[in-house]
Amino acid sequence: MPTMRRSLSFLLAFSLALIALPAVAQVVIATIPVGNGPTGAVVDRVTNQIYIINQTDATVMDIDGATNQVIYTVSVGPVPDASGINTVTNKGYFASSYVNGGNNWVTVVDLPTGNTSNVTVGVFPSSVAVNSTTNRIYVANKCGSDPSCQSNGTVSVIDGTSNSVIDTITAGLYSRAVAVNQVTNRVYVSNGNSNNMTVIDGSTDTVIDTITGLNQPGGGIAINSLTNTIYVGNPGSNYVTVIDGATDNTTNVTVGNNPGGVQADPVTNMIFVVNKNDDTVSVIDGASNTVVQTVPVGTTPDGPNVDTPTNKIYVANAGNNTVMMIDGVTYATTTVNVGTQPEGASVNGVTNRIYVPNYGSNNVSVIAGASAAPLQFVSVTPCRLVDTRNGSPIQGGASQSFILPQLGNCGIPATAAAYSLNVTVVPITTLGYLTIWPTGENQPVASTLNSPDGRIKANAAIVPAGYQGAVSVYVTDTTNVILDIDGYYAPPASNTYQFYPLTPCRLVDTRGADGELGGPRLQAQTPRDFPLLQSTCIPSGLQPLAYSLNFTVVPNPGGQPLGYLTVWPVGEPQPTVSTLNNPTATVVANAAIVPAGTNGDINVYAYNTTDLLIDINGYFAAPGTGGFSMYPVAPCRVLDTRQSGGSFVDEKTVNVGGSACAPPSNAAAYIFNATVLPPGSMPYLTLWPDGSQQPVVSTLNAYDGFITSNMAIVPTSNGSIDAYAYALTQLILDISGYFAP
Secondary structure, three states: OOOOOOOOOOOOOOOOOOOOOOOOOOOEEEEEEOOOOEEEEEEEOOOOEEEEEEOOOOEEEEEEOOOOEEEEEEEOOOOEEEEEEEOOOOEEEEEEEEEEOOEEEEEEEEOOOOEEEEEEOOOOEEEEEEEOOOOEEEEEEOOOOOOOOOOEEEEEEEEOOOOEEEEEEEEEEOEEEEEEEOOOOEEEEEEOOOOEEEEEEOOOOEEEEEEOOOOOOOOOEEEEOOOOEEEEEEOOOOEEEEEEOOOOOEEEEEOOOOEEEEEEEOOOOEEEEEEOOOOEEEEEEOOOOEEEEEEEOOOOEEEEEEEOOOOEEEEEEOOOOEEEEEEOOOOOEEEEEOOOOEOOOEEEOOOOEEEEEEOOOOEEEEEEOOOOOOEEEEEEEEEEEEEHHHOOOEOOOEEEEEEHHHOOOOOOOOOOOEEEEEEEEEEOOOEEEEEEEEOOOOOOOOOOEEEOOOOOEEEEEEEEOOHHHEEEEEEOOOEEEEEEEEEEEEOOOOOOEEEEEEEEEEEEEOOOOEOOOOEOOEOOOOOEEEOHHHOOOOOOOOOOOEEEEEEEEEEOOOOOOEEEEEEEEOOOOOOOOOOEEEOOOOOEEEEEEEEOOHHHOEEEEEOOOEEEEEEEEEEEEOOOOOOEEEEEEEEEEEEEOOOOOOOEEEEEEEEOOOOOOOOOOOOOEEEEEEEEEOOOOEEEEEEEEOOOOOOOOOOEEEOOOOOEEEEEEEEOOOOEEEEEEEEEEEEEEEEEEEEEO
16 A cells, blocks of 8 residues: 655635636636647646647647636647647647648747747657657657558657757557656657557667567556656556566556556556546556556546645546546545546646646636645654765765665654655755755755855755655755754654644844853853743743754854754753754854753754854644644745845745645645845845734844755744845745645
């Protein structure tokens, strides 16, 4: 069975055309009129644009996912029936199998502008696959160069830079589908009439193998690049052929009648197969190659399409005008009525929206994705999971995955659904940026931290568990990476805690008068106990089990670097971890979730003398009234003032609920990665709930004018937050989760 996963209901309702429904999950929240005969929707998760293929009109329409407004309509080849996009170059490729005097083509669309050009390929181009890493586009031509289809099919290789065919590769009879594994750079072509699959080396454009034993392989090819396994449906014999990408050895798995679409979820290693003739979906366990569940769906099903962040599967049923959602954990189903003759269901895993072209009613239904099971916090003694200085650094331009429950002897169970981490980089020279995300999901267009001057730097992050509990780390430049953990999130149980928001408030300031929560400054290499419950920031009588805090160090004396700062609960041994570093002797902040120690106290250790500020925005305790659970989401950009609004100073209100990320209206706090890009010194940024007075706290500091990031848990009461910048800056807010009932 797959592990517990997370999901999010993005609930911003837009009213278009005929409906105006409330913002709730698993309902149609908008119906958008499009062209004649819509048959496909291509989602660009990076730009949140959706491209609708209108087969009868021979057009492609660009819909803005944030507003559901049509941006432009462009003409493509007659009867378009295949497509692909390159999210790196922002180009779309739309194939037409219509024969026009022997000329068959792919229309290349510059997606931001809608400008088009045509590239001539083979006869009856039926499938398009894009390798965004190499910028090569592969087009399967059913009939090669023979309109009567008596010769072998071919694959046209298009160079994405020059928009020209640079190679034509002979495949088998009736080449119906093409797919590419971007990790291995191998291309797979199913040949329906020769009952085989052609394997192409993408680096040399040569055929390196022909896999036999298939039976009328259809258009369904799924690739799990994590396991290097390929899945192809065989409608002629009702089985799925499983191909080991390393050896090309095959295994057949019997499924239902006329298996069509196939898709893999790399995070759970489950494969979903639509059986068109018996109206079911077969679920294959990728580890054992066995069918573990058969799920009845609607009539004449099409798809499936997997939403990996939520572990939900969507199947459009043209025969009864519905879309069925399958829960990837329980296999329970939910039916949503859509337009006439739906043709597939395309998912934006970032915004959790599903787009359904309705061929018979010439419109697109927009469905709000499913709600998730709640997750609650389990605190652990801060512990070091990963330190690549003990091995090899992560190479620049590459990513590395870490199965966290197996590392560091930190006691993290395999059932952990998300991790509360501190990420520290020790660059070899400089680091453009680092990104961390669940292994198996798409790498997000978001950064966790930057170190353009090569300093040691840390940032907190809450990261969902991916395939086998792993997280992936990408770095633009070669760097060592350290991962420390202070807790994890799991389904509610007897040992899990809910989050209780507090108005952001300053607990400790050692620059003030001497006292338990004041001066003097921290002495070098001398632990200090802070009795946080003595602060008026925490209402009397509360019994926090862990705190959500922000730590800021201010050099004292001025110009004094700080090797590292470590925080842990009183009553436990000092752990071998760090919370933050300040090698350049500026003002540095970092967030951390810290378990409460004896009498609710925490310990702080500074390697060098420094002043210290501690702010609180909430705490974790046993579930009860006013407590909230956590819902992680695929990272999504709520705000980027470089794209809208420009630099600002003083106060700015951010409508998070009304952003393209559209978290639900019942969110009580958001989990952000906040990044400032100031033109010069920017002493501090403060984030707090909209509608309340600006608190005397800071979220991050950039006195030195460098790009600076920090995780921030920000309470909200109305879907908005406020930001105050002491000096001119650009601001980026990426959301990675929220707390709600």
